[in-house]
Amino acid sequence: MTSGLWLDEKRFMEFGTRPLAGLLGEVAVAPASWGTLGLLPDPDPVLRERGDDVKVLEDLTADGKVCSSIQGRKIKTLNKRDYRFSPGKADGQEPTPEAKRLCDDLTRDLERVDLYALFSQVLDAPYYGFTPTEILWRRDGDRLRVRDLVPKPREWFVFDVDGALCFRGEDAIVGDKVHPFKMMVSRHFPTFKNPYGLRLLSRCLFPVAFKRGGIEFMMRFAEKFGMPWVVGEARPGALEPERRDMLASLSAMVRDAVAVVSGGSKVHIESVEGKATGGIHLSIVGYMDAAIAQVIQGQTLTQEIGSKGSYAASQTHYDVLTDYAEADQTLVVTGMNDLAWMYGQVNAPDALTPVFAYVEPEDLDKKATLGKKLYDLGARFKAPYFESFGLTSEEFSVAAVAAGPENGEAFAAGEDRFTPDQQAVERLVAEALKEGGQAVRAQAGRIVDLMERAESWEDAELLLLEAFPDLDNGDFQKTVEAAQVAADLLGRHAVRLETGRA
Structure with missing residues (x-):
């Protein structure tokens, strides 16, 4: 009896009759029209509309709101200094000697690398799309060791239609494929159509431009209408020459605060009062600042509360910023694990590669709160519990619990x-x-x-x-x-x- 599967009322497919070779190919490939000379053009919609490249985004960091928003997000991840490499191992097993040696070698290689500066530039990937970091190798006997990790300008690199990184330099037209073990690339939300990653700063380009225009207009407005006006009323019947002399005297009064006018003339000072003082332009600047913070940090209240907001709302916004910081932390972890994998492929292909991870310190406040609740329920702790808080035996004593009286x-x-x-x-x-x-x-x-x-x-x-x-x-x-x-x-x-x- 032939075994198979009825696809519908009329079609029957026998098992084992269709070759599996078709699974090895790729059905959806990039059209040739996508790229020039095999390179994929930058698909960023904002930069493409303006005809600019990624270098224009660096000018945006001169804006105070952009700079503070970037710093506020990056520092939450950079302040986490507890991290380490652990030897790779299979589940339920101890790491092999080769895996331990590989982890020790990588850890020693990175002792002279400024990881704080490296992580800071890796964390620029969300704002510029990606961060290319060159791995500088040196030979040590039969092994290659990491000499340094140097982030390079991202405008020097492009991606081809296959998503591979290519080095083009500053003026070259044709890009050369980079060896996969030569560059560590950290990317922010890359896709098949956009291997360059999602750039947050390009979404801030127009808010910063509108904000600068509003500030420029406000400065002109303040210069013209912010200072008091010196108004002179010529006497009745004054002729044109007398009016011109009075105008000259008032102009000199602005500089010297002294003026001489003819009898019957009046001089008084007027100032602009009320709401018609350019408040609409100030609100535009505030709106653009909020838009910038929303793009970079996902919220606004951790930097500016203004005349509204509450503790609950600010706490919610702080939680959103924490989620963004955790995503940035994952970006660093992914990059370092990629480095560990390349290090293993170069030096010990058969060994499990080291694993990079942040080590979250124990929250002693939460532990103490839990201990108080347990104590209120009747639990009594011994010396090891207090030693888990980092206390030595000389710093505390455990009192014996006396039995309750009848x-x-x-x-x-x-x-x-x-x-x-x-x-x-x-x-x-x-x-x-x-x-x-x-x-x-x-x-x-x-x-x-x-x-x-x-x-x-x-x-x-x-x-x-x-x-x-x-x-x-x-x-x-x-x-x-x-x-x-x-x-x-x-x-x-x-x-x-x-x-x-x-």
């Missing part, structure tokens, strides 16, 4: 604090608790035994219902009744003493 002792200790009548009530309560507790404990043993025998909650309910008629609650009931009667009689006696009818 109820009778507690009430007896307070006899000198009550009146004779009140003390009688306290003794009555102590005796009632003592006798009632004995009665409850006698029944508690039986209830615990029933619960241990039960296999489910339903079984426990049935066992308790069956055993309940046999439970001896007489002792507990008698104790409660005696306490109620004694308390009632004592209360009546106290009232009679207060009213003088005893």
Whole structure:
């Protein structure tokens, strides 16, 4: 019987009849019209519309808002200084000696590399699309060691239609493919159509341009209308020569604050008041600043709260910025793991490559808060718990927890604090608790035994219902009744003493 699969009512495909060679090819390829000389043009829509290249984006960092937004985002990742390489290993296994040696060699090679400066330039990838970093190798016996990691100008590099990095230099037309183990490329959201990555600064190009235009107009407005005006009223019947002399005197007054005018003329100073002082242009600048912060940091309130906002809103915006910083951290981790993979392929292809990761320090505040909650629930800690906070044995002592006093002792200790009548009530309560507790404990043993025998909650309910008629609650009931009667009689006696009818 032939085995296969019915595709529809009329078509039947036998298993094993279609060759698998077609799976090895690529169906969707880049059209030849995409690139010139095999190179893929930069598809950034903003730069393409203006006819500019990536170099124009560097001028945008001169804007104060752009610069502060970039710094605020990058510093959150750069301040994390706890990171390390670990030897590669399979799940559930220890790293091999070759993997340990590979990790140790890479770690020693990077000791002389300024990783802070390297990470800072890697974190420029979200703003410029990508960051190419050249790996400078040196030979050491039968191995190649990393001498330095140098980020290079991104305008020197292009991508071909296959997405491979090519070096073009500053003026060259044709690009040369770069060896895959020579460059470490960090890219921000690359796609098949756009291997250059998503550039955030190109989205800030127009907001910065509009903002600069608004500031320029505001400066002109402030120069013309921000200063007071010196207004002169010529006397009635003044001729043109006299008016010109008065104008000259007022012009000199602006510089010297002294003017001489003819009799009957008036001079007063006017200033622009009210809302017609260019506020609309200031609001345009504020809007563009908010747009820039929104593009770079995803929010606005961590830098400017203004006249609105709340703690909850600012906390939400801070969480958004934290998410962006974590994405930047992933960018660094990916780049360093790519470096580790290339290092392994060059020196030990059969060994598992080292793994780079940030080491998050333990949050001692959260741990202390949890410890306080556990302490309130009855937990008591020993010396190792306090040592986990970094304390030495000389810095703390663990006090022994004393056993709680019996109820009778507690009430007896307070006899000198009550009146004779009140003390009688306290003794009555102590005796009632003592006798009632004995009665409850006698029944508690039986209830615990029933619960241990039960296999489910339903079984426990049935066992308790069956055993309940046999439970001896007489002792507990008698104790409660005696306490109620004694308390009632004592209360009546106290009232009679207060009213003088005893």
